[in-house]
Amino acid sequence: MIDKTEDPAADIAWMRRLAEEGAEAPMQGASILMSAGLIFGAASLFHWAQITGLAPSSGPIQGLGWLVATVLFLLVLAVLIARLKRAGGVRTARNRATDTVWSALGWGIFALFTAMMALGWRVGGEGVEVAFGLIPSVIMVFYGIGWAVSAAMYKSRPLWGLAVGSFAAAPLLAALTGSANQYLAYAAALFLLMALPGFLLMRGARG
Template sequence: MTRDQAQSVHDDIAYMKALAQEGRRAPLLGGRVLISAGLIFGLASIVHYGIDSGMIAAPPVAYAVLWGAAMLVFFGVLIVQTRNCDRKPGAQSAANRAASAGWMGVGLAVFVISLSMFVVSWKMQSDVAFMIFPSLIFALYGSGWAVSATMSAQKWQWKLAVGCWIAAPLIAFLTGSPLMWLGYAAGLFLFALLPGVILVRQEPAEVI
């Protein structure tokens, strides 16, 4: 290999390294999706608490209507926000693509688990299966934040991941109490809504 060829290879490696570093520094663009998830499902959890506690008079079918409506609203908002996000500068960076894939996996897992719980509840004629739902969500959110933290190198997101994993078994102690749904709402606000706002505020003006 000649000196010019060696220099060319070196330049190519330096260029690819620069691209990787630049992509790593690109702002994460999923904040608005997290805000929507935290707000929509957090409010649904508060309404669920109201029904469970007797503050809101509603028939048992209201639970299915409540969460079904929340999912439909979120999916509608998700489609719009995903399209807008894909058009923003930095959307194709390695960090954003990996974080997006990680959170998409979380979302699909939540959807499939929800369907499975509906089937179990229908077969068993019991809502006991849904008592584990908040713990599962926090465990999955922790995985999403772990992927995001790794790819973006934003250490504060590791605190969210660990917080979610700690919250998962802790909220299980509220099983059987209407307070579980208030705790779930608080967790959604803390681990989705609030960090979503932080991510949006980190986006530079030209990206927003």
Template sequence: MTRDQVQSVHDDIAYMKALAQEGRQTPLLGGRILISAGLIFGLASVVAYGIDSGILAVPPVAYAVLWGGALLAFFAILIWQIRQTDRKPGAQSVANRAAGVGWMGVGLAIFVMSLAMSVVSWKMQSDVAFMLFPSLIFALYGSGWAVSATMSDQKWQWRLAIACWIAAPLIALLTGSPLMWLGYAAGLFLFALVPGVLLVRQEPSEVI
């Protein structure tokens, strides 16, 4: 190899090391989005428990209003928070871009699967398909935390990923019981709201 080729290889290695180091040093953004998701859908789940258990006497259409309203509220907040996050220092770092894409994939998967479940429910004239929704959410959240943990090298996020995957089949055991909604709310608080608060507290005024 020529001297220029050797130097080029060294430069490439140095660049890759810099990217890896950047991923470990840059605090992850997006904690506020997780807080919003955990809070909005967690509270909606508590209300769903009230409806399902008979504590709240409302017509069946209340479910559609509840979840439709929660979804619209979250989307409105999400658009605003994404714009705010993109303006922060470090938003374009490798770690934040990769984690952002990972969580975007999680969100899109949830949305697409909800549409698929709606089609199945319409075709079968049954809401059984939606009983899998909490398990699906926790399974996908586990994937999101796995990507985030890999890019940030923060071990506690791996624990979250594993906990989400364990919770996915466990929440299925509550299918058919109003307690499923309380379990779902607890999972959203533990796997989205609380870690979102931790991520926000890690954000310095100058990220990088």
């Protein structure tokens, strides 16, 4: 039989770590959220301009904006992740939780686009027109989940507001399917519910 020995110093250190985990700490990765909102918001504006005839939309140019935005975001993402790793600092449990959920949502969006491409290849372009029209709504649902988890982890009412706003934007965008205004509204949603909050969170972390 092994006797269990008490170690008051270790117990105090453990409780101190728990206190640090619960202490106020800024949300990490806000620069990634801001970049995603800006880049894909601009791509949505460009797509709207194509539909309305304000930008070229024939031949290989059709859909080019989304491809360019994706490549640009991946490059920016690599730079930002490297910068965050160099910055170091204390990573609390909620930091890790929010990082994980936003990363998972990013992969989920990538999987969604891949699935749409596979569907288009299988049934043809016309068969997926409605499905592609729902992509902005599905992405806003994803963002709503991300904000909801972040709000719960950080106990933040403003972040809950972003979650509600993202969920509310989903049916509104779906109602605009088939209209050029859908992509104008989608751009506004990305700027207001991703880029602006990301910027404000960055500024708060520096303050």
